[in-house]
Amino acid sequence: MSTDLAEVVGRFGQLLRAAGVPVTAERTGRFAAAIDAVRPTTTERLYWTARVTLLDDRAQIATFDRVFAQVFGGMVDVADVRGDASPPPPATARPGEPRMPSSHDRGGIPAATPSPVPGEGDGRADDEAQETVLAAVSAQERLRHKDFAAMSPEELVRLRELFAQLAVAPPPRRSRRHRVDRRGRRVDLRATLARAHRTAGDPVRPIRRRQRTRPRRLVLLCDISGSMEPYARAYLQLLHSAVGGARAEAFVFATQLTRVTRSLAVRQADAALRRAGAAAPDWSGGTRIGEALQRFNDDYGRRGLARGAVVVIVSDGWERDDPALLAREMERLGRLAYRVVWVNPRRASPRYEPLVGGMAAALPHVDAFVSGHSPAAIDEVLAAIAGQR
Numbered sequence: 001m002s003t004d005l006a007e008v009v010g011r012f013g014q015l016l017r018a019a020g021v022p023v024t025a026e027r028t029g030r031f032a033a034a035i036d037a038v039r040p041t042t043t044e045r046l047y048w049t050a051r052v053t054l055l056d057d058r059a060q061i062a063t064f065d066r067v068f069a070q071v072f073g074g075m076v077d078v079a080d081v082r083g084d085a086s087p088p089p090p091a092t093a094r095p096g097e098p099r100m101p102s103s104h105d106r107g108g109i110p111a112a113t114p115s116p117v118p119g120e121g122d123g124r125a126d127d128e129a130q131e132t133v134l135a136a137v138s139a140q141e142r143l144r145h146k147d148f149a150a151m152s153p154e155e156l157v158r159l160r161e162l163f164a165q166l167a168v169a170p171p172p173r174r175s176r177r178h179r180v181d182r183r184g185r186r187v188d189l190r191a192t193l194a195r196a197h198r199t200a201g202d203p204v205r206p207i208r209r210r211q212r213t214r215p216r217r218l219v220l221l222c223d224i225s226g227s228m229e230p231y232a233r234a235y236l237q238l239l240h241s242a243v244g245g246a247r248a249e250a251f252v253f254a255t256q257l258t259r260v261t262r263s264l265a266v267r268q269a270d271a272a273l274r275r276a277g278a279a280a281p282d283w284s285g286g287t288r289i290g291e292a293l294q295r296f297n298d299d300y301g302r303r304g305l306a307r308g309a310v311v312v313i314v315s316d317g318w319e320r321d322d323p324a325l326l327a328r329e330m331e332r333l334g335r336l337a338y339r340v341v342w343v344n345p346r347r348a349s350p351r352y353e354p355l356v357g358g359m360a361a362a363l364p365h366v367d368a369f370v371s372g373h374s375p376a377a378i379d380e381v382l383a384a385i386a387g388q389r
Contacts, residue, residue, distance in 0.1 A: 149230035184210030223315035253292035290325035317359025345373035
């Protein structure tokens with residue numbers, strides 16, 4: 001799938017979510033895969049491809065039709081957000097192709113083309129609905145590309161909706177357990193002989209097994225020192241989402257290391273964040289990254305928590321102690337972990353250079369170095385976790 005197609009599919013899913021249609025990341029991926037398979041050459045085919053992959057309720061069709069017409073029908077230039085609500089010209093189907101479904105075909109639900117409301121011949125209700133959708137999408141787009149440090153408390157609360165939709169997917173690893181698979185390489189002799197009793201002792205069909213795979217453990221360590229405080233508020237919400245969705249292990253550190261996995265394991269985000277904040281006594285304190293990593297390696301890492309895991313460190317690299325300690329502990333962590341990802345929001349600046357003592361000492365032992373300074377940049381973090389960067 002090309003980059004342009006991925007962007008169009010992603011933006012279309014965002015428009016639908018902003019309009020109230022609960023489109024998940026899984027359905028968006030299903031829509032993209034369907035486009036690759038079907039390759040619709042007309043708007044009608046694209047409409048049905050999107051509708052059967054993105055919707056799960058008949059009540060969503062009206063909103064879907066309106067948003068589809070805005071994106072693919074030419075009613076509104078979404079990229080410019082000019083507010084042009086004029087209806088598109090009627091589509092003409094090629095000979096032998098299905099026509100665009102009418103309101104009667106859709107069970108009486110209005111089609112994408114605006115229709116006048118009784119008593120209002122100017123279609124103001126449809127115009128207001130379109131403006132509402134575009135305003136919501138415009139606000140969401142601004143939020144996606146806004147730096148975490150510049151967000152207001154209200155915008156940080158809205159981040160929870162975005163983070164709740166993220167799919168944190170560490171790469172898989174082979175398990176010691178096996179499962180029945182007719183294409184497996186290993187023959188299960190006991191199961192094959194047991195089945196042979198049904199065929200007079202003749203093993204007609206061998207039972208094969210294949211090793212199971214399971215996601216690698218994900219460990220997140222977030223810097224909550226004074227220099228990282230604006231970003232720590234946002235990343236605590238990401239930690240909460242990862243603990244609940246990917247069963248990640250979460251730690252915070254400034255002058256000391258604090259495990260907050262249990263504090264963030266509460267479904268209610270407000271309660272979880274309050275508990276995590278109360279568990280860390282050194283919030284907005286100094287930075288001792290090397291000492292925090294040393295305690296992590298000694299108390300958790302070498303005991304199995306970091307073995308074969310994907311470890312994500314969120315920090316700007318400002319180290320108050322000797323950078324040599326940080327370099328030594330990062331080398332230890334690199335030998336234990338499957339992959340080490342360092343997230344530094346300062347990297348987003350075009351003039352950034354990793355010259356700070358702590359960052360310069362840690363960088364040789366990092367597998368992926370990303371910024372993660374905004375909701376849009378979180379995609380880079382997820383790609384790095386999955387091993388795609």
